[in-house]
Amino acid sequence: MIRSMVMENKFLLIRDLHVKVGDKEILRGLNLDINRGEVHVIMGPNGAGKSTLANVLMGNPKYEITKGEIVYEGKVLNDMKVDERAKLGIFMSFQYPEEIPGITVENFLRSAKMAIEDKPIKVMEFKKVLKEKMKLLEMKEEYAQRYLNEGFSGGEKKKSEILQLLILNPKLAILDETDSGLDVDAVKIVAKGVKEHKSEENSIIIITHHNNLLEYLNPDYVHFLVDGRIVKSGDISLIDIVEKEGFESFKN
Amino acid sequence: MDVDISRKTYVEDIDRGIYDIRNEFKYSYKVEKGLTEKIVREISEKKNEPEWMTEFRLKSLEIYNKLDVPVWGPNIDELDIENIVTYVKPRTDMKYSWEDVPEDIKETFTRLGIPEAEHKSLAGVGAQYDSEVVYHNLKGYLAMKGVIYTDMETAVREYEDIIRKHFMTVVPPSDHKFAALHGAVWSGGSFVYIPEGVHVDIPLQSYFRLNAPGAGQFEHTLIIVEKGAFLHFIEGCSAPKYSVNNLHAGCVELIVKEGARLRYSTIENWSKNMYNLNTKRAVVEKDGTIEWVSGSFGSKVSMLYPMSILKGERARAEFTGITFAGNGQHLDTGAKVVHTAPYTTSSINTKSISKDGGVAVYRGALVITENAHHSKSTVSCESLMLDNKSRSDTIPVMDIRNDEVDIGHEAKIGRISDEAIFYLMSRGISEEEAKAMIVRGFVEPIAKELPLEYAVEMNNLIKLELEGTIG
Numbered sequence: 072m073i074r075s076m077v078m079e080n081k082f083l084l085i086r087d088l089h090v091k092v093g094d095k096e097i098l099r100g101l102n103l104d105i106n107r108g109e110v111h112v113i114m115g116p117n118g119a120g121k122s123t124l125a126n127v128l129m130g131n132p133k134y135e136i137t138k139g140e141i142v143y144e145g146k147v148l149n150d151m152k153v154d155e156r157a158k159l160g161i162f163m164s165f166q167y168p169e170e171i172p173g174i175t176v177e178n179f180l181r182s183a184k185m186a187i188e189d190k191p192i193k194v195m196e197f198k199k200v201l202k203e204k205m206k207l208l209e210m211k212e213e214y215a216q217r218y219l220n221e222g223f224s225g226g227e228k229k230k231s232e233i234l235q236l237l238i239l240n241p242k243l244a245i246l247d248e249t250d251s252g253l254d255v256d257a258v259k260i261v262a263k264g265v266k267e268h269k270s271e272e273n274s275i276i277i278i279t280h281h282n283n284l285l286e287y288l289n290p291d292y293v294h295f296l297v298d299g300r301i302v303k304s305g306d307i308s309l310i311d312i313v314e315k316e317g318f319e320s321f322k323n
Numbered sequence: 324m325d326v327d328i329s330r331k332t333y334v335e336d337i338d339r340g341i342y343d344i345r346n347e348f349k350y351s352y353k354v355e356k357g358l359t360e361k362i363v364r365e366i367s368e369k370k371n372e373p374e375w376m377t378e379f380r381l382k383s384l385e386i387y388n389k390l391d392v393p394v395w396g397p398n399i400d401e402l403d404i405e406n407i408v409t410y411v412k413p414r415t416d417m418k419y420s421w422e423d424v425p426e427d428i429k430e431t432f433t434r435l436g437i438p439e440a441e442h443k444s445l446a447g448v449g450a451q452y453d454s455e456v457v458y459h460n461l462k463g464y465l466a467m468k469g470v471i472y473t474d475m476e477t478a479v480r481e482y483e484d485i486i487r488k489h490f491m492t493v494v495p496p497s498d499h500k501f502a503a504l505h506g507a508v509w510s511g512g513s514f515v516y517i518p519e520g521v522h523v524d525i526p527l528q529s530y531f532r533l534n535a536p537g538a539g540q541f542e543h544t545l546i547i548v549e550k551g552a553f554l555h556f557i558e559g560c561s562a563p564k565y566s567v568n569n570l571h572a573g574c575v576e577l578i579v580k581e582g583a584r585l586r587y588s589t590i591e592n593w594s595k596n597m598y599n600l601n602t603k604r605a606v607v608e609k610d611g612t613i614e615w616v617s618g619s620f621g622s623k624v625s626m627l628y629p630m631s632i633l634k635g636e637r638a639r640a641e642f643t644g645i646t647f648a649g650n651g652q653h654l655d656t657g658a659k660v661v662h663t664a665p666y667t668t669s670s671i672n673t674k675s676i677s678k679d680g681g682v683a684v685y686r687g688a689l690v691i692t693e694n695a696h697h698s699k700s701t702v703s704c705e706s707l708m709l710d711n712k713s714r715s716d717t718i719p720v721m722d723i724r725n726d727e728v729d730i731g732h733e734a735k736i737g738r739i740s741d742e743a744i745f746y747l748m749s750r751g752i753s754e755e756e757a758k759a760m761i762v763r764g765f766v767e768p769i770a771k772e773l774p775l776e777y778a779v780e781m782n783n784l785i786k787l788e789l790e791g792t793i794g
Binding site: 129130131132133152153154156157158162163165168169171172173174179180182183184186187218235239 | 740741745746747748751753756763
């Protein structure tokens with residue numbers, strides 16, 4: 072089985088992926104390969120399936136795979152539970168993070184870190200790491216004691232997502248529109264956080280409408296997602312095409 | 324991956340651990356089932372009561388016989404007073420040392436952590452087993468300051484004037500049928516008197532345990548906090564489960580004098596065969612404060628609406644409540660506040676959780692009289708339903724007879740959203756833990772008001788209740 076050997080060497084392989092939400096087919100035969108340490112950008116018009124791709128990689132039960140495969144480090148993810156994926160190193164930064172009242176950012180993140188690493192983490196040790204990362208993201212220390220995302224502004228929520236990214240240190244990070252709705256300064260801070268996370272071990276998928284974040288991040292590949300498929304892939308120069316022409320010429 | 328349906332086990336009867344350990348039913352004396360004049364006289368006689376109390380009981384019985392059961396609220400048709408034993412005297416008199424309490428009874432309270440809590444963090448403890456208080460003790464330094472903390476029977480004998488003056492004046496027997504029942508067959512409970520200006524720095528706690536099957540518990544609590552004094556009183560209740568119905572119709576009367584403050588914390592964790600028809604009421608004088616913290620977890624049916632009457636200017640009431648209704652439970656709880664004086668303030672903050680077909684209802688009333696100008700009140704009730712079989716209702720009644728008032732009301736009923744579960748699971752947290760986390764987060768603002776050991780107990784309970792519900 073040559074195919075499976077190739078697949079096992081790859082970090083993430085998406086093959087002929089078809090995904091439905093309710094009765095509507097959103098992804099229609101999507102293919103994508105990602106190697107370790109690469110940064111990929113997915114761009115495309117509204118409704119093309121960008122957020123669907125993020126959600127289906129993370130395993131949101133609302134999204135149903137009707138055909139195709141997602142293979143991550145040689146394992147087929149299709150039916151794997153969300154928390155199991157997280158434990159394998161997959162992370163999604165949410166476009167609209169949920170507010171969870173009653174649990175502090177610090178307690179939540181320590182619980183999550185312990186769940187993922189499957190070992191206890193000392194309170195003081197964790198506090199130190201958290202403080203460091205919050206400083207990097209220019210978050211006020213008191214945010215550690217606030218309830219998770221409750222009453223956070225749009226920008227604070229996105230910073231909170233990147234804080235989680237830095238603490239949980241996943242191998243595959245999917246950033247779903249992390250730069251949308253942010254002012255220039257906040258984009259810089261988020262970019263700083265993502266850069267901090269970027270390494271030879273960590274792969275990143277950036278889903279975006281804009282090139283705000285990209286100026287800071289030097290992606291390896293850019294893909295256009297239109298009508299549920301990747302219609303064009305290339306390097307960063309593809310962004311210029313979008314700037315000039317939009318996605319019209321790629322639509323059926 | 325196949326979903327294994329059999330994993331969706333349903334926990335019919337939750338293991339309530341220590342609460343469900345029942346002792347062999349032993350007693351030194353009990354009356355016949357049902358309610359008759361003979362039984363009422365018998366109880367009074369056994370207690371060797373003054374004649375006025377016997378008369379009071381008989382008068383209450385008369386009222387009981389005239390009143391109908393409430394036509395609103397949960398169905399209590401299955402509760403048949405003819406099948407309830409109203410008085411069960413345990414095989415001991417009241418003791419002032421745990422050493423003297425019979426072994427099996429002492430064991431029960433030890434399992435519930437009472438002697439340990441007394442040793443560590445309480446200023447005094449009363450422990451009632453079935454119909455009578457078996458243990459009562461108060462730290463010496465408080466007794467020196469004139470603090471009185473004793474069982475009601477002793478109080479009737481030793482502080483007869485005070486009791487006669489106040490007993491069932493805050494909650495008269497004519498209030499409703501179960502208040503009348505209480506007046507007729509009350510037994511046990513605590514009397515607390517805090518003299519003017521005395522600040523009791525650590526809490527007093529009374530614990531009520533009903534061990535006898537098919538019995539009723541009717542303890543009476545009367546607390547008087549004099550001018551400028553302070554007390555935190557904690558009340559805990561539990562019972563093991565039997566197949567027959569039990570009844571709890573206690574009565575709590577709180578008198579908060581000028582500038583005094585009373586904090587009254589209760590956790591009722593009755594077994595699911597219990598009808599909990601309890602009446603609690605506070606009268607607050609000028610500049611006084613009543614703070615209620617109330618947790619209702621157990622029982623088959625609860626009807627519990629602690630009332631605060633703000634009688635003096637600038638009197639304040641705060642009510643914080645949490646209700647958790649599981650399978651087979653109908654918990655109808657809430658709070659009432661009556662503002663009868665100017666510049667009085669109240670805030671009501673409740674949360675309820677229902678699951679497995681449980682019904683949690685918030686029923687509250689806010690009354691502001693013509694006289695209570697410049698009063699302020701905020702009411703906030705939130706409900707969380709954990710599945711589609713469960714029910715939650717909010718029935719707030721407001722009767723405002725003054726224009727110069729400031730009223731805020733907010734009610735929210737919700738479910739755990741799939742999106743929130745997905746979000747938490749995406750951070751490596753299991754589905755079960757994600758749900759528990761959301762529920763714990765929901766009750767957190769209330770949990771932090773509870774005495775520590777009860778907050779821990781509530782967390783354990785949430786964990787127990789959520790186990791086995793996820794496929």
